[in-house]
Amino acid sequence: xxxxxxxxxxxxxxxxxxxxxxxxxTAMITGGVTVALIxxxxxxxxxxxxxxxxxxxxxxxxLDDFGMPVGPLGGISGDHWLGLEPGLGRDIFIRLTFxxxxxxxxxxxxxxxxxxxxxxVGLLTGLLGRWTAGAVGAVIDFALAMxxxxxxxxxxxxxxxxxxxxxxxxxxxxxxxxxVLVFAIFGWAGPARLVRGQVLSIREQEFVDAARVxxxxxxxxxxxxxxxxxxxxxxxxxxxxxxAYIAAEAGLSFLGIGIVEPTPDFGRMIDRSLGYLQTDPAxxxxxxxxxxVMVLAFNxxxxxxxxxxxxxxxxx
Amino acid sequence: MTGEPLLAVHDLVKDYRTRSAPVRAVDxxxxxVAAGESFGIVGESGSxxxxxxxxLVRLADPTSGNILLGxxxxxxxxPRALRTIxxxxxxxxxxxxxxxxxxxxxxxxVAMPIRVNRIRPPQGVRARVRELLELVGLxxxxxxxxxxxxxxGQRQRIGIARALAAEPGLIVADxxxxxxxxxxxxxxxxxxxxxxxxxAVSFVLISHDLAVVRTLCPQVAVMHRGVFVEIGDRAxxxxxxxxxxxxxxxxxxxxxRKLRESxx
Numbered sequence: 001x002x003x004x005x006x007x008x009x010x011x012x013x014x015x016x017x018x019x020x021x022x023x024x025x026t027a028m029i030t031g032g033v034t035v036a037l038i039x040x041x042x043x044x045x046x047x048x049x050x051x052x053x054x055x056x057x058x059x060x061x062x063l064d065d066f067g068m069p070v071g072p073l074g075g076i077s078g079d080h081w082l083g084l085e086p087g088l089g090r091d092i093f094i095r096l097t098f099x100x101x102x103x104x105x106x107x108x109x110x111x112x113x114x115x116x117x118x119x120x121v122g123l124l125t126g127l128l129g130r131w132t133a134g135a136v137g138a139v140i141d142f143a144l145a146m147x148x149x150x151x152x153x154x155x156x157x158x159x160x161x162x163x164x165x166x167x168x169x170x171x172x173x174x175x176x177x178x179x180v181l182v183f184a185i186f187g188w189a190g191p192a193r194l195v196r197g198q199v200l201s202i203r204e205q206e207f208v209d210a211a212r213v214x215x216x217x218x219x220x221x222x223x224x225x226x227x228x229x230x231x232x233x234x235x236x237x238x239x240x241x242x243x244a245y246i247a248a249e250a251g252l253s254f255l256g257i258g259i260v261e262p263t264p265d266f267g268r269m270i271d272r273s274l275g276y277l278q279t280d281p282a283x284x285x286x287x288x289x290x291x292x293v294m295v296l297a298f299n300x301x302x303x304x305x306x307x308x309x310x311x312x313x314x315x316x
Numbered sequence: 317m318t319g320e321p322l323l324a325v326h327d328l329v330k331d332y333r334t335r336s337a338p339v340r341a342v343d344x345x346x347x348x349v350a351a352g353e354s355f356g357i358v359g360e361s362g363s364x365x366x367x368x369x370x371x372l373v374r375l376a377d378p379t380s381g382n383i384l385l386g387x388x389x390x391x392x393x394x395p396r397a398l399r400t401i402x403x404x405x406x407x408x409x410x411x412x413x414x415x416x417x418x419x420x421x422x423x424x425x426v427a428m429p430i431r432v433n434r435i436r437p438p439q440g441v442r443a444r445v446r447e448l449l450e451l452v453g454l455x456x457x458x459x460x461x462x463x464x465x466x467x468x469g470q471r472q473r474i475g476i477a478r479a480l481a482a483e484p485g486l487i488v489a490d491x492x493x494x495x496x497x498x499x500x501x502x503x504x505x506x507x508x509x510x511x512x513x514x515x516a517v518s519f520v521l522i523s524h525d526l527a528v529v530r531t532l533c534p535q536v537a538v539m540h541r542g543v544f545v546e547i548g549d550r551a552x553x554x555x556x557x558x559x560x561x562x563x564x565x566x567x568x569x570x571x572x573r574k575l576r577e578s579x580x
Contacts, residue, residue: 012462013419206415207425210475213373214429214482215402224428228419 017232020308027304033297041100048094053080055098055264059089074282082286086276092283096290099264103294106176106259107245110183115238117184118191119230123222125192126199137196143189148248149255152182156257172263179258183245191237198233202226232309239305243298250291266291320387321348322485322518323355323372323405328381330367341367343542344381349535351485354512354519356533356550358526358565364542365522366410369490372520373407374398386485403433403482410491412471416463422449422474423459429482448477453507469500476507486518493528505531526569530554538562 021027040047048054059080062070067087069075074083074092082092125136159178164170202208203226211225252258253267261268266287273284330342342364349355359365370376372383374390382391390401406429409415416425426445430436436444446456452473463471472492479487489508493501509532512519523529529536530550537547538561545559557563 011465012421013464206409206411207417209375210407210409210415210478211428211432213375213402213405213407214432214478215399216428216432217399220428220432224420225417229417231419 014231017308021304024304024308026300027308030297030301030304033293034301037100037294037297038104040097041104044097044101047097051094053091053094055090055095056262057091057094059084059091061089063087063089068279074280074286076282083282085272086280086283092286095264095269096266096287097264099266099269099287100290100294102172102176102259102263102265103246103249106179106183106249107242109176109180110187110245110249111238111241113180113184114187114241115191115234117188118193118237119195119234121188121192122195122197123199123227123230125196126203126226127218127222133196137193140189140193140196143186144193146186148186151186152252153255153257155182155185156252170260172259175259175263179249179252182252183248187241187245191234191241194233194237195230198230199226202229236302236306236309239302240299243295243302246291246298247295322351322353322386323349323520324382324384324387325372326382326384328368328371328383329379330364330371330376331379340542342371342378345537345539345542345544347535347537347544347547349486349518349520352512352516352518353535354521354533356529356536357520357522357539358524358529358536359539360524360565363539365524365539366490368539369407369488369520369522372488373405374402375407403429403435404484405486405488406479406482406484408472408475408479408487408489408492411495412468412475413463415475416471418463421460421462422454422466425463425474426459426477426481429478433482435481435483444481445477448481451480451511452477453503467500468496469503472496472504473507476504476511480511480515480517484517486520488520488522490522491524492521494523494525501528508532526554526565538565 021031062075062080062084063086064070067089069080069084069086069089071077071083074086076083080091080093082096084090085092085095121136121140125133128136156178159181160170160174163174203221208221208225211221216225249258250265250267250270253265254271255267256271259265259268269287270284270291273280273287276283325345325347328342328345329340331338331340345364345368347355357365357368367376371378374383374393378391382389384390385401385405388401390398390405393401420428423442423445426448427441430441430444431438442459445459449456449459454470454473454477458466463474466474476487476492492508493504496504505528508519508521511517512532519532521529521532534550535548536550536553537544538553538557538559539545540561546553546557546562553562554566557566
């Protein structure tokens with residue numbers, strides 16, 4: 001403490017949370033996994049260059065007469081680290097690497113959009129009069145009550161048909177946007193309700209009264225007094241939304257909507273692999289395990305972030 | 317102290333709507349405070365003291381009656397006009413923890429009234445904040461700390477510094493010491509007294525504690541169930557109470573105790 005002098009005594013709430021996070025071993029391990037997975041997704045093209053195999057390259061020569069990969073555990077070898085897909089003979093490792101990219105792009109975009117919309121709606125309704133706030137509250141409840149799967153299964157194919165014919169190739173970017181859109185339609189209400197509740201409780205606190213008595217306007221009260229107290233719940237809501245969207249995106253692709261071939265995707269891969277459950281179990285297990293580990297790590301890291309940020313736990 | 321009083325309150329009434337019948341929290345209260353003078357309001361919990369405090373700083377709207385600040389009626393001002401008048405009447409809250417934003421440093425908290433009212437040019441704010449911290453007995457070097465790093469008494473000093481930052485003529489202090497330890501209570505009372513002497517700022521001091529009001533306020537009102545049962549000179553009220561409630565209140569204070577212990 002004394003060696004670093006004055007810096008050591010500045011203990012902002014953010015700094016305290018960071019210190020708690022650093023001391024939490026689970027947080028450090030799951031955080032490491034999270035960062036590593038995001039790093040792999042970002043570096044996918046570089047990995048492709050070093051690895052020498054692309055996500056769409058087919059290795060039919062290495063399959064037997066029945067289209068099954070030759071060798072142990074679905075053809076795991078020095079050239080194909082996680083084996084080959086039966087039938088098409090594509091490399092599983094590089095497809096997973098790019099699948100990570102698909103998955104995280106959609107999940108992060110969905111989490112950012114829903115959190116941003118939720119925060120804005122929550123802040124505004126927190127400030128509006130009782131009547132308007134009640135009306136928006138009803139809309140939020142309505143959005144929360146909509147059956148996600150049914151609406152998603154209806155909207156995505158309809159949207160695709162609206163812009164593309166049955167034989168057109170749908171570009172991956174359109175698939176990504178339509179999935180994010182579906183998540184946004186459903187996902188904004190959760191954070192909105194959370195933020196609205198926080199705003200309603202914070203604006204009754206005496207420090208807000210103090211600002212009002214001093215002549216502060218609504219802009220100051222919202223931006224300087226209330227918003228800084230919302231960073232913790234917003235961060236927590238974001239970090240727990242990420243794994244939820246990863247799982248939801250894989251689920252939708254598994255059901256056959258959203259991301260279609262040839263774009264690499266976990267849900268599609270697991271769907272395709274199910275036919276080989278008995279003949280090539282490694283093909284099922286590998287993407288399933290990676291998806292499981294990824295969702296688990298993101299979730300546990302989100303929990304750890306929440307624990308670190310929760311002011312009721314530390315020394316306050 | 318001649319002519320127009322700093323604060324004049326006429327027949328102030330506040331009703332709260334409840335599910336059953338409306339409750340009259342404050343029922344026709346009138347008083348005056350001259351510039352540089354202090355006025356005390358004593359009464360038990362629920363007597364309507366805090367409601368008066370909130371109406372004075374215009375956090376609550378009176379049902380009827382008028383509040384005149386420097387001769388100007390501030391009771392029904394529009395938001396814009398109200399904001400320009402707000403710095404002239406400030407408040408110190410009972411709970412020093414809840415009245416300080418946990419996400420702001422002391423410097424940000426104390427600078428807020430200066431910034432929003434543009435009392436000083438931006439480059440002069442920091443020096444003024446240090447000056448204010450010194451004035452209330454805090455180390456100016458602690459201005460980058462957060463509220464949770466201070467004790468209860470120190471937090472109350474921060475709240476007082478913030479009230480002073482707006483350069484008000486009048487400060488409403490709503491139970492400023494009742495959440496503090498006895499020894500700290502005395503320090504805060506002494507600070508308020510010193511500030512009143514040095515800055516000629518007026519106080520409306522609200523407390524359930526007779527001793528606190530007695531040490532600071534030459535003019536005192538005794539409040540009971542929304543009305544002033546007695547109002548006048550402190551010596552007169554404390555020696556020859558006219559109203560039976562005042563007599564009961566005085567009798568309830570244990571002999572030989574100047575400041576009673578904090579309740580919570």
